[in-house]
Amino acid sequence: MESIINRIDKNQFWKFHGGIHPPEQKFITENKPIRTLPLPKELILPLQQHIGQAGDLLVSVGDTVLKGQPLTSSAHPMAVPIHAPTSGKITAIKDSTIAHPSALKEPCLFIEPDGNDTWVKRNICNDYTKQSDSDLLQKISDAGISGMGGAGFPTYVKANTSAKIEFLIINAAECEPYITADDLLMKEHSPTIVDGINILHQIIKPENVLIGIEDNKPAAIKALQNATKNLDHIRVCIIPTKYPSGGEKQLIQILTGKEIPSGAIPSSQGIVMQNTATCFAIADAVINDIPLIRRVTTVTGLGLNKPQNVWALLGTPVNFLLEQCELHPHDKQRIIMGGPMMGFTLPSGNVPVVKITNCVLAPSAKEISDESTEVECIRCGQCADVCPAQLLPQELQWSAKAKDHQQLETLNLFDCIECGACAYVCPSHIPLVHYYRIGKAEIREHKQQEIKADKAKIRFEARKLRLERDKKAREEKQRKAAEARKAKMNSGTVEANNEMSAVAAALARVKAKKAQTSDTTSQDSTTEAAAKPKNPQIAAAIARAKAKKLANQVTDNSDITAEVDKTVEAKVENETPTENTADDKKSKVAAAIAKAKAKKLAKEQADEKTDVQNEITEETAVNDVSEADSKKAKIAATIAKAKAKKLAKEQVDEKTDDQNEIKEETTVNDVSEADSKKAKIAATIAKAKAKKLAKEQVDEKTDDQNEIIEETSVNDVSEADSKKAKIAATIAKAKAKKLAKEQEAEKSDNSQPDVEDTKAAEKKKRIAEAVAKAKAKKQQRLELN
Amino acid sequence: MAFWIASSPHNHIQNKTSALMRLVxxxxxxxxxxxxxxxxxxxxxxxxLAIISALVAEFFILSLREKKIPEQIFDGSAILTAILLGISLPALAPWWISILGAAFAIIIVKQLYGGLGHNPFNPAMAGYVMLLISFPVQMTSWQPPLQLLAIDLTFFDTLSVIFTSFTTDGYSMEQIKTHIDGYTMxxxxxxxxxxxxxxxTIAESMDSTVIGENFGIGWEWINAGFLAGGLFLIFKKAIDWVTPFSFLFSLFVFSxxxxxxxxxxxxxxxxHWFNGACxxxxxxxxxxxxxxATSTKGRMIFGALAALLVFLIRKYGGYPEAMAFAVLLCNMSxxxxxxxxxxxxxxxxxEQNAEDNTNA
Incomplete structure (x- = not known):
């Protein structure tokens, strides 16, 4: 530490690597005092003029604002407000080209000055030394001050460092050619700058304050030395002129010999650097309560008749400055904001002066020619010699051209400060910095994409995990629910018993049927009679149709047909009540169809080729049913019925077993497709089968099939659906009737009508019916629950 | 009005590759x-002859590669290559030696590798080595200094020897090389x-007539001339001082x-310093x-390596001069x-940098 100060006191400085000596061209404006310009017709204020965040608007179009009035505010730590540079009216808030190399459009406030330049109320502070640090910082922040050297970092953030600061360095190097803004400011306002430095000193409390100034500004050096004569802690360090000694890292190296590690900020090494113009703005803000609304801008270049330094209000369009300085443009005139080394060209003159605009350069065609044909790199290495970051520009260039991003990063592309020294000296006129910018942008973009891809991947995996978790949870829930149900059923409570009885009832029903078949009973005509009155019209129509049919069939066909017709009749009669609950019309249609089919079938049976055909129809039924569609469903229902009849006949032949099995499968499939319409179909099918089965019981192969049917009915019941439940009930009833009849029909030969048995059967039947109804109700209740 | 858009930096040193070549x-x-x-x-x-040959070759290749011919052909690089080759050749070598050498240097060594800036080998030295290996007789027929010649060698005699192998008076190369006392120089x-x-011994060799009073009649002055030219280039910052310094210093140390x-x-x-092509x-x-090499440290190593090779080949190698071989070997490294x-x-x-290097 001491040695650093000793060296500085001996005027011995360190050297940074490389550097160049471009023509300074400061003579154009260095002797021209800072001129105050008349008010422009319009001011354009970009909402964001610094690194960080834009503030929120405080005003709207049409508002009248006073000079110094804040226009934005923000609680964000990286945001500083902007202020009205003069009094006037806000005419528009819209996107406009901002002072940025990209020439992007960003939100800007347009102010039409009223010419009065009326100030808001200001609080002049006579003695800043009595102010607290936080008050001072607040003032600096409220005044909207951000670094005025080029980067535009909010000043109060830099000043509000908690690190122990050895050196506060004031950057007065102004190393870029042409620019004399800081030079003139120091010549004319050194005492104010020193006030600003003292304010910073008070806040940051550094051990030493170093002002780094290049030796090409003797007048400014003198002015600063005079202003700091009595201040021992401030040292004016006169450093040799070399570009880019005004770079933050370079100036730190020159003055202290320290290097700022890549990626670190100077305060990590106990150093804070501020620009002279920033110091002036701080003093103005703290002492005079003048926010940052103007700055010194050098308007220079041999393309101007009157190059000069001006006090430019922020927001002044560059056109206005060029008019004031009398630009005489040539073809391919370029207007550069900033210096010739690091400045950027403006697309138009409508771009405003902002907080970082220290220079507007309008060179003549001779000064800066646009002719620079790039030729091949000859690896002369001059670029590497001048690079202040000690990079290897020519290797970077090759990698940038080859888009070898990995190699670019290995070569530390991101340590390039884009000072332009390499491109300046390149004998092959390769726009090296341009290649680096492209390379950097590509790498950044690439990284962004990688980050996005990573995020997407993480999101995807999280989703997958979540779905799996949900699935497991669902399964678990279902499993538990099932267990709970079982437990409940076995628990022996009333409810459980009820539930169990539902299942038991279904089983009981089936058993009842079986029992009926084993008990030989006579026909119970009353059952049929009881069923009939429910639908007298239909029944009548059916009866008529049947009568006709029978008449025909009797003439045509054999005994078998007659038998078939009987069964058909029985079936139709049985069906009617069932369908009744659903829809009268449908039931009529179905009945008609059934009849028609019955006739057909009767004929077919006359031929002896029915088996094959039956099989085909069965297949059709399977296909039809699987296609969930109301029309088809209806058709299927009728087909099913028809088949039922057919099958009944086939039972007469002894080949029915296989076919029945197929049918049963069909019904199982049907049932598994949960859909109310289908359910209806299933019901009808079930009915049909029930009839069939009843007949089959006559043969002695029925046991297995019955079991299957039982399953079917159980399935029906288990499909919680009130309609189905009803259907099931009716089915059960129908079956009961059927069974009764069948028992009578088939076993009439060996039956000695046992009245008591018949009665018992009747009772059983009724019980079964009641049980079925009860089940249906229960089912409904369960559903409601 | 719309302004001209360009990328920074906007001003530029008024220096061009062709100007650099001209200076050299x-x-x-x-x-x-x-x-x-x-x-x-x-x-x-x-x-x-070499310049003509090089320019023709350059024109030929540039037109094949559809490059900007007027700009590139006169960027000075081809001419410089030809001059360096012409300087290196034995003065009375046959005419086709320089034609062939220059064409080889431009077409094969320079343009086939991608032209200016992309050639891994120095074209003049690669051309020279090709000639030396292919035509050892012609390439080792060094003419003694004029002051030692028994016969007068006018401009026309020189031309005649180069194009016909005999002087206007009919003397052959062998005769030119023969000392007045009858031995070949x-x-x-x-x-x-x-x-x-x-x-x-070396001391005895130093009495040889071709060596004269110091290190070699003529050769010492030629080397002094190139030394002066080199110092001028360093002064003009056209070349970096590190490589020549490293080379000469290392050669000095080794010898x-x-x-x-x-x-x-x-x-x-x-x-060693004042003989041959040093x-x-x-x-x-x-x-x-x-x-x-491009970095300062790299140039140090590059120069020292060249010096070592020159010394070793001069001392132990099959050829008396080693510059061309040393240069090519250094180019490779x-x-x-x-x-x-x-x-x-x-x-x-x-450390971080070293890591980067190993990674690269």
């Missing part, structure tokens, strides 16, 4: 003048080398060590940026040297 060409003039003064017109004829380096194999150990079998350091190589060949001598970037630690 000017810097060869003192050496060429010394060559002319001591050895006659031979090299000037060869330089002219060689270059000082050759003389020393041959004498050493014959068992003579000095050898000379200290065994002065009878090792020539003095100054003999200065030409140090200031005009090794400093060729395209085929050389330049990318490797560059790889391992990257400077530490500002703000980065040394």
């Amino acid at each position: 060409i000017y810097a060869t003039l003192p050496g060429i003048f010394a060559q002319w003064y001591f050895f006659g017109w031979g090299n000037l004829v060869h330089i002219s 060689a270059t000082p380096l050759d003389t020393v080398k041959t004498n050493l194999t014959l068992g003579l 000095f060590i050898a000379f200290t150990f065994s002065p009878d079998s090792n020539a003095s350091t100054m003999f 200065m030409l190589g140090a200031f005009f060949i090794l400093t060729d940026p395209v085929s050389g 330049a990318p490797l040297i560059d790889q391992y001598t990257r400077p530490r970037t500002y703000g980065h630690k040394k």
